[in-house]
Structures are given as C-alpha cells and as structure tokens.
Amino acid sequence: MKIRTQxxxxxxxxxxxxxxxxxxxQGVESVILEAASREHIESRIRAGVLEQGTVDLLMETGVxxxxxxxxxxxxxxxxxxxxxxxxxxxCELTGGKGVAIYAQxxxxxxxxxxxxxxxxxxxxxxxxxxxxxxxxxxxxxxxEKDGLLQELSCDFIAGCxxxxxxxxxxxxxxxxxxxxxxxxxxxxxxxxxxxPSSVELIYAYHDRGFALHSMRSPxxxxxxxxxxxxxxxxxxxxxxxxxxxxxxxxLAADWNLNEGPILQKSVTGMRSFVAEPMQFAKLxxxxxxxxxxxxxxxxxxxxxxADVRVLADGFKQFxxxxxxxxxxxxxxxxxxxxxxxxxFSWWMTSLLHRHVSNNPFEERRQLAELDYVTxxxxxxxxxxxxxxxxxxxxx
Ligand code: APR
Ligand code: PHB
Numbered sequence: 525m526k527i528r529t530q531x532x533x534x535x536x537x538x539x540x541x542x543x544x545x546x547x548x549x550q551g552v553e554s555v556i557l558e559a560a561s562r563e564h565i566e567s568r569i570r571a572g573v574l575e576q577g578t579v580d581l582l583m584e585t586g587v588x589x590x591x592x593x594x595x596x597x598x599x600x601x602x603x604x605x606x607x608x609x610x611x612x613x614x615c616e617l618t619g620g621k622g623v624a625i626y627a628q629x630x631x632x633x634x635x636x637x638x639x640x641x642x643x644x645x646x647x648x649x650x651x652x653x654x655x656x657x658x659x660x661x662x663x664x665x666x667x668e669k670d671g672l673l674q675e676l677s678c679d680f681i682a683g684c685x686x687x688x689x690x691x692x693x694x695x696x697x698x699x700x701x702x703x704x705x706x707x708x709x710x711x712x713x714x715x716x717x718x719x720p721s722s723v724e725l726i727y728a729y730h731d732r733g734f735a736l737h738s739m740r741s742p743x744x745x746x747x748x749x750x751x752x753x754x755x756x757x758x759x760x761x762x763x764x765x766x767x768x769x770x771x772x773x774x775l776a777a778d779w780n781l782n783e784g785p786i787l788q789k790s791v792t793g794m795r796s797f798v799a800e801p802m803q804f805a806k807l808x809x810x811x812x813x814x815x816x817x818x819x820x821x822x823x824x825x826x827x828x829x830a831d832v833r834v835l836a837d838g839f840k841q842f843x844x845x846x847x848x849x850x851x852x853x854x855x856x857x858x859x860x861x862x863x864x865x866x867x868f869s870w871w872m873t874s875l876l877h878r879h880v881s882n883n884p885f886e887e888r889r890q891l892a893e894l895d896y897v898t899x900x901x902x903x904x905x906x907x908x909x910x911x912x913x914x915x916x917x918x919x
Pocket of ligand 1 (some may be wrong): 813
C-alpha cells in the first residue's frame with residue numbers, strides 16, 4: 525500500500541510528536557512512524573525538567589492543560605557542597621522565569637492524545653523503516669506494519685528517531701561530521717515512593733561523587749547518584765542505594781532524605797554528541813538523532829523541542845510561499861543553540877562530578893567554581909539563564 529503525505533516523521537518521541545502537532549496547527553499534513561508501541565513510549569522513564577520556553581509552547585499550543593494542573597513549577601535550585609546548601613533563585617535572576625517538573629512520558633502522552641484526537645496519523649510498531657530518494661523528486665519511506673510492506677511518499681522527512689534511529693545512518697557517508705565527547709561516569713537513577721525531601725531540585729557535589737534530588741509528584745522522588753559507566757545494578761540492593769544517597773546529601777545542619785520503596789532503577793550513560801549539518805537534501809534531523817547532551821541540567825527534551833520549532837517554521841514558509849530560504853538555514857539556526865546547550869550541559873557536568881583520577885587540583889578548582897557560582901550574582905545569573913532556557917534568537 526502506498527500513502528502520500530507532506531512531511532513523513534520518523535519517531536514519536538517529544539521531537540516527532542511536537543513537530544506533527546505544530547504542523548497540524550499550520551495546516552500541514554504529516555504521518556508519524558514509530559518503532560515501539562504506544563504503551564512503551566507512554567511509560568518510558570526519562571528526564572523531567574521543562575524550560576520556561578517549552579512550558580510556554582505546550583500551553584500556547586493547547587497541550588498544556590495537564591501540565592498546568594500536575595506540573596511542579598520551580599523558581600530555583602539548590603547547589604549543595606562542603607556540607608552547605610546554596611539556592612540559585614532563577615525567578616529573581618532571570619526576570620520571572622522558572623522551570624516545570626513534569627515527566628517526559630507525560631509530555632509524550634499529552635501529545636499523542638492531541639494528535640489522535642485531531643485524527644493525526646501515528647503508526648505504532650512500524651518495523652524495518654527505510655528511507656529512500658532523499659535527494660530525488662520525492663522522498664520515500666518503506667516500513668512494515670503487521671507483516672505488510674507499506675510505502676509512504678513525502679515532500680520531506682523529519683528524522684526524529686533518536687540517537688539509535690535509522691535517519692542519521694541513511695545520510696550518505698562523508699556528509700556528516702560528528703563531534704563527540706565521552707565521560708568516565710554515569711548515573712544510577714531511581715524512582716521511589718517517597719515524598720520529595722525538598723521543594724526544589726538539589727544538585728550535590730560530594731567527595732564520593734555527584735548526587736541529584738529530583739521528583740515526579742508530591743509522592744514520588746527521582747534520585748540519581750554518580751556511578752561508573754559499567755556499573756553493575758545487581759551490586760546495588762535498595763539499602764546500599766539509600767545509604768549512598770544519604771551520605772552524598774549530608775548537610776552540617778539537620779536535613780532528612782525521605783526514603784521509600786524503590787519502584788525503578790537504571791544506569792544512564794553520558795555522552796555529548798553533535799552531527800553537523802542537521803540536514804541532507806529532503807531529510808531534516810531533529811532532537812536526539814542529531815545531538816545528545818549529558819543529563820546534568822536536563823536539556824535533551826528542551827533542545828529537541830527547540831529544533832522542531834525552527835523546522836515547523838521552515839515548513840510553514842515553504843507551504844505558504846514555496847520558499848526554502850528558512851529550511852536551507854535550518855541546520856545553521858539550530859546548531860547555534862545546540863552548541864550553547866552542549867557547552868552548558870558539559871559545564872554543569874564537569875562542575876559537579878568527581879573525576880575518577882581524584883586529582884586534588886581538580887577538586888579545589890571545582891570547589892572554587894561552586895563558591896564563585898553561589899557568591900557572584902553574575903555567575904549565578906549565567907547558570908540561571910541557561911537553566912531556564914536561553915531565549916530564542918530571531919531568524
Ligand atoms: N523507526 C521508527 N521509530 C524509531 C526508530 C526506527 N528505526 N528508531 C527509533 N525510533 C523511535 C524510538 O522508539 C523513540 O520513540 O524514535 C523515538 C525517538 O524518541 P526520543 O528518543 O525520545 O528522542 P527525541 O524525540 O529526540 O527526544 C529528545 O531528550 O530527554 C532527552 O533523550 C531524551 O528522549 C529524549 C530526548
Ligand atoms: C530528572 O528529574 O529526571 C532530572 C532533573 C534534573 C536533571 C536531570 C534529570 O538535571
């Protein structure tokens with residue numbers, strides 16, 4: 525069977541779903557092909573911090589109703605080191621901006637519901653997706669659904685299929701330059717049935733390694749601790765995890781980390797990655813398919829949303845006027861933000877993690893930097909404006 529559409533989208537993560545939603549609002553047709561099932565993408569545990577601009581976009585485009593009700597709106601974070609805690613007041617430092625704590629899979633659920641209510645097409649469990657004719661008159665995507673081979677013919681393809689997807693590898697060799705940085709540590713993350721121990725997120729620097737206190741609801745805590753990239757989860761019974769977290773969040777003054785049953789545990793690796801350019805002929809890469817950031821600062825989802833806003837504007841211009849001027853500049857426009865966010869994510873990561881070498885100079889340097897960030901308004905403001913999300917630049 526052959527289907528036609530204007531924009532074929534591969535991947536129903538935040539990037540693919542938001543792009544399809546924005547295109548729908550502009551009167552542009554799209555079809556999403558997703559390898560996993562709806563249940564899978566709606567329950568996959570990922571990060572959960574939305575920048576102010578992401579929150580505003582979800583609200584402005586009619587998919588922010590549950591976020592408004594259930595999201596936890598934060599106006600700052602705590603940095604904890606040397607037995608003391610210091611607050612960075614985003615709201616005061618950025619002229620009223622903040623972030624929302626709302627799990628990525630909840631964003632995915634809201635976007636899937638909106639697309640399906642508007643009769644949007646999402647093909648779940650689409651197998652063996654292949655891209656062809658990227659530099660021909662029409663791009664084609666073939667896939668199998670329920671054992672049947674199908675073809676989707678499109679004006680353009682948006683590759684929103686994450687780091688391990690098929691889109692980026694479909695670009696001919698030599699077109700893309702990859703920039704990559706590995707880190708000698710990872711995060712052991714848990715979801716626990718425990719009331720959050722603080723109103724805001726706590727980023728803790730400790731001799732034993734970094735720890736992060738986050739949350740998902742007034743009853744659920746999300747906690748992370750720095751571990752080795754090849755950490756064996758079976759060596760981490762619940763009790764060991766709590767003991768380690770208690771140690772890393774210790775304060776000179778009284779403070780209590782709430783414990784409870786652990787609902788989920790996993791190890792998240794860390795890397796920085798950028799593919800340049802983010803476009804080849806009729807294929808546009810967006811989100812994790814084009815770039816990965818380490819999780820410190822929670823920028824992955826927000827960067828994916830920033831990409832598809834530019835892409836949707838480019839398609840809007842094309843379908844309204846026939847001009848590809850903006851589409852031609854898609855990669856260049858996105859990469860300016862991508863690299864600034866890479867810089868910030870790398871900086872937060874290197875500020876807060878203990879280096880495996882335990883170099884005493886490095887430790888002193890990190891403590892001095894933490895002291896600077898928490899005592900200089902200029903430094904705190906730099907952190908705050910990046911954390912709540914850099915403003916969109918005109919293009
Ligand atoms: N065919 C179809 N779909 C695919 C294929 C394929 N070959 N490969 C991957 N996918 C799907 C995945 O199942 C997933 O649902 O593409 C989707 C990609 O979604 P995400 O990984 O969520 O990526 P993205 O939408 O770019 O979201 C940005 O920010 O918080 C970070 O990494 C986190 O997912 C997050 C990302
Ligand atoms: C999360 O809640 O999952 C989270 C929060 C902040 C981060 C990373 C992850 O920097």
